[in-house]
Amino acid sequence: MTLPKTMSGIVLTGHGGLDRLEWREDLPVPAPAQGEVLVEVRAAAVNNTDINTRTGWYSKTVRGDTASTATDRYDGAADADGGWSGTPLEFPRIQGADCCGIIVAVGEGVPESRIGERVLMRPMYTRDGDDDPYGLFTFGSERNGGFAEYTTAEASQAFPVNSELSDVELASFPCAFSTAEGMIQRGNLQAERVLITGASGGVGSAAIQLAKRRGAHVTALTSPSKAGALQALGADETLDRDAPLPASAYDMVIDLVGGPRWPALLDALRKGGRYVTSGAIAGPIVELDLRTLYLRDLTLMGSTWQPRSVFSDLIGYIEAGEIRPVIAETWPLKNLAQAQESFLGKSHIGKIGIEVRGE
Numbered sequence: 001m002t003l004p005k006t007m008s009g010i011v012l013t014g015h016g017g018l019d020r021l022e023w024r025e026d027l028p029v030p031a032p033a034q035g036e037v038l039v040e041v042r043a044a045a046v047n048n049t050d051i052n053t054r055t056g057w058y059s060k061t062v063r064g065d066t067a068s069t070a071t072d073r074y075d076g077a078a079d080a081d082g083g084w085s086g087t088p089l090e091f092p093r094i095q096g097a098d099c100c101g102i103i104v105a106v107g108e109g110v111p112e113s114r115i116g117e118r119v120l121m122r123p124m125y126t127r128d129g130d131d132d133p134y135g136l137f138t139f140g141s142e143r144n145g146g147f148a149e150y151t152t153a154e155a156s157q158a159f160p161v162n163s164e165l166s167d168v169e170l171a172s173f174p175c176a177f178s179t180a181e182g183m184i185q186r187g188n189l190q191a192e193r194v195l196i197t198g199a200s201g202g203v204g205s206a207a208i209q210l211a212k213r214r215g216a217h218v219t220a221l222t223s224p225s226k227a228g229a230l231q232a233l234g235a236d237e238t239l240d241r242d243a244p245l246p247a248s249a250y251d252m253v254i255d256l257v258g259g260p261r262w263p264a265l266l267d268a269l270r271k272g273g274r275y276v277t278s279g280a281i282a283g284p285i286v287e288l289d290l291r292t293l294y295l296r297d298l299t300l301m302g303s304t305w306q307p308r309s310v311f312s313d314l315i316g317y318i319e320a321g322e323i324r325p326v327i328a329e330t331w332p333l334k335n336l337a338q339a340q341e342s343f344l345g346k347s348h349i350g351k352i353g354i355e356v357r358g359e
Contacts, residue, residue, distance in 0.1 A: 001104055001115075003038075004029055009148025010336045011092040015056035015082050017071050018337045027094075030144070030152045032107035035128065037114060037155045039121070042167035044146035044333070044354040045098035046343045047175045047202060048279065049084075053095065053141050056082030065259065065283045070344050084124075084138045084304075096354075097123040097139055099146030100171040103158065110155045119158040121146065122311045123175045124304065128154060134305045146171070147333060149357060159315050168353035169325040170318070176202035176351060177314050177323065179278050180210050180254070182306040187252050187276040191215035195245070195268060198256035198281055199235065200226045202326075202351045207254050208233045209323045219250070221257075229349050233326065252276070262286035269298055276301040326350025 008025045032038040048066060052058055055069040056078025062069065083089040099121040103114050126135045139145045139153065163170060180203050194211050198204040199220035211218050212234035220227075220235040227238040239245070241257075245268040252274045253265050259282025266288075269275060275298060293300065317323045328348035331339035333356045343352050 003105065003150075007149035008333070009094055010096075010333060012054055012095050014091050015054065015076070015078055015089070017055075017069075018340065020054060021337050021340075022092075023334050027148060029150045032105055032110070032152045034108040035110060035155055036107040036152045037103045037110060037119075037158050038105035038107075039099070039101040039119060039151050039153060039158060040104045041096075041099055041101040041146050041149055041151055041356045043100045043171035043356055044096045045168075045171045045175070045202075046336075046339050046352040046354065047097050048281065049097055049138075049175065050095045050140060051340055051344070053083060053089070058082055058084060063283070063285050066281050067344060071341070084136060084141050089141065093141070094144035094148045094151070095140040096146030096148075096151075097141070097175040098171045098354075099139065099151065099174065100161075100167045101146075101151070101356075104150075106155070107152075114155065117158075117160045118162075120161050120170060120174050120315065121151075121153050122157040122159060122308075123178060124306060125157050125308070125311075126305070128156060136305055146356065147336060147354070159311060161315055162319050165318070165325060168330055168355060169327060172202070172325045172327055172351040172353060173314065173318060173323075174311075177206040177210070178306060178311050179203045179303075180207035181314055182310050183207065183254050183276045183278050183303045184210050184214070185306075185310060186301050186303040187254070187274045189214055189216055189252055191217075192251035193217045193219070193249065194252045194254060195219045195221065195250045195265070196235075196254045197221045197241070197265070198279065199230055199238075200349045201256065201281075201346075203256055203279065204254075205230070205233055205326050205350045206323075208235050210317075211254070213317070213322055226349055255279070257282045258286055259283040260286075263289065263292070266292050266296075266298060269296070272297045272299075274299045274301065276303050278303045327353050329353070330355055
């Protein structure tokens with residue numbers, strides 16, 4: 001196969017608003033280094049993490065919700081620590097945490113037999129040889145991701161997948177479903193009662209499916225207009241996201257929202273219950289009454305780093321047909337800014353897909 005020397009893609013030129021997303025048609029096609037593969041990207045998807053990285057929301061200087069800097073409100077204070085790792089991000093950067101594609105070339109040390117494999121990229125991982133067991137490297141943040149026609153990745157992080165689903169459907173799984181599965185495994189969810197916040201989003205809707213496959217009784221917090229769709233995904237019941245929560249009703253809370261209602265989530269846990277979070281859409285700064293924590297023997301958990309088994313488990317669920325994609329809209333890569341604007345409207349359920357190359 002003869003590879004082109006240049007490609008099209010979206011480049012992030014710095015932290016800030018949507019104007020920082022630049023369409024380019026002269027980007028160099030990357031070459032796979034030792035231990036890497038070159039992937040022809042077929043599809044990607046929109047995630048909160050792509051937007052949060054663009055705006056620098058992960059910086060400790062940011063105290064508001066994720067929408068507060070998402071379009072054009074940005075003052076540059078997050079430049080020093082606006083990435084996942086807490087260190088400055090390198091620009092220009094090709095984002096895109098989700099990626100489905102085909103391996104078209106391999107670097108030194110990678111078997112040529114891998115060429116032609118259809119793969120999903122593991123979005124968050126510890127790099128090969130990293131001495132820090134919780135070291136985190138993120139596809140589309142610490143290295144270039146899926147918002148271009150070609151990308152490279154460590155061969156060990158490109159997982160073959162055998163499925164009849166479309167490229168866009170497969171691209172909806174990596175970031176959202178691995179985040180949800182990581183939370184579920186971190187909290188050791190069993191056939192118990194679980195409350196899921198932000199349930200209509202990519203991670204929340206994934207968590208509904210993944211919790212149900214474990215036999216859990218799922219209550220989803222959402223708006224009334226989305227309740228029926230979430231019940232069709234498997235939610236046993238739904239609650240209006242602004243309604244009072246029942247006290248001591250749940251064994252586990254999967255929280256993606258945070259914000260001012262956070263204390264009510266702890267009150268909704270039974271004694272000895274578990275709370276796990278991997279997001280703070282409504283704001284990262286919350287109030288904790290330590291008496292609630294220790295007098296009720298609660299366990300609070302954060303969840304970002306994942307063992308490799310989380311993603312390999314996810315591939316198994318896909319291939320067995322145990323989980324299904326939820327695609328609300330699909331946009332061409334060139335219109336990524338409009339896709340992110342649609343995403344921020346929060347009127348959709350599931351994921352917004354991005355077509356990078358036609359199937």
